[in-house]
Amino acid sequence: SAVISQKPSRDICQRGTSLTIQCQVDSQVTMMFWYRQQPGQSLTLIATANQGSEATYESGFVIDKFPISRPNLTFSTLTVSNMSPEDSSIYLCSVATQGTYEQYFGPGTRLTVT
Amino acid sequence: AQTVTQSQPEMSVQEAETVTLSCTYDTSENNYYLFWYKQPPSRQMILVIRQEAYKQQNATENRFSVNFQKAAKSFSLKISDSQLGDTAMYFCAFMPLNFGNEKLTFGTGTRLTIIP
Numbered sequence: 010s011a012v013i014s015q016k017p018s019r020d021i022c023q024r025g026t027s028l029t030i031q032c033q034v035d036s037q038v039t040m041m042f043w044y045r046q047q048p049g050q051s052l053t054l055i056a057t058a059n060q061g062s063e064a065t066y067e068s069g070f071v072i073d074k075f076p077i078s079r080p081n082l083t084f085s086t087l088t089v090s091n092m093s094p095e096d097s098s099i100y101l102c103s104v105a106t107q108g109t110y111e112q113y114f115g116p117g118t119r120l121t122v123t
Numbered sequence: 124a125q126t127v128t129q130s131q132p133e134m135s136v137q138e139a140e141t142v143t144l145s146c147t148y149d150t151s152e153n154n155y156y157l158f159w160y161k162q163p164p165s166r167q168m169i170l171v172i173r174q175e176a177y178k179q180q181n182a183t184e185n186r187f188s189v190n191f192q193k194a195a196k197s198f199s200l201k202i203s204d205s206q207l208g209d210t211a212m213y214f215c216a217f218m219p220l221n222f223g224n225e226k227l228t229f230g231t232g233t234r235l236t237i238i239p
Binding site: 036040052054057091099101110111113 | 142156158160164166167168170173214218221225226227228230231232
């Protein structure tokens with residue numbers, strides 16, 4: 010399985026600011042995803058990060074709030090914009106190679122908004 | 124749309140005993156995968172086991188095995204000889220095998236505590 014890293018591992022941010030989270034994989038992967046895990050909750054898919062094109066967002070998530078980039082097959086960023094306390098969550102990236110159907114997750118970024 | 128239900132929010136078991144976590148799902152898809160993920164306090168999501176819907180044989184990975192009942196849409200996880208390191212949140216997940224739609228839908232999780 011791929012080795013996935015995320016930066017930062019945690020952060021405390023003020024209301025109204027933005028934070029960019031990075032996801033780096035040690036090998037080329039077909040698919041990259043971003044999830045949110047609110048405190049004590051399950052994982053919810055935010056979007057699929059598409060290499061070289063706009064991300065595909067799930068219902069309830071919009072590009073203006075969660076802009077995503079994926080410049081190549083090993084790297085993606087998720088920005089949480091104009092943050093509010095409700096954005097306090099763990100944000101996880103996951104990767105998969107098409108045809109294997111197994112997703113592997115990064116260690117997550119714990120975000121607290123004050 | 125798919126739904127995944129885990130009806131046991133919390134469970135606890137003595138070390139070395141066997142425990143079974145329940146999962147049911149609802150889908151109109153015929154081809155799909157099912158997964159169990161483990162999330163220890165470190166929050167790293169770890170893939171425990173997967174099951175292809177077209178396979179009748181239940182998947183097994185060392186001390187972890189599943190009981191997959193396709194007609195009943197049930198997918199339980201059995202942990203044998205439980206160890207302290209098995210303490211974690213366990214999430215059941217569903218993935219349809221539609222090209223371009225290989226997205227995971229997670230259940231709400233079961234918090235498992237192994238008691239020394």
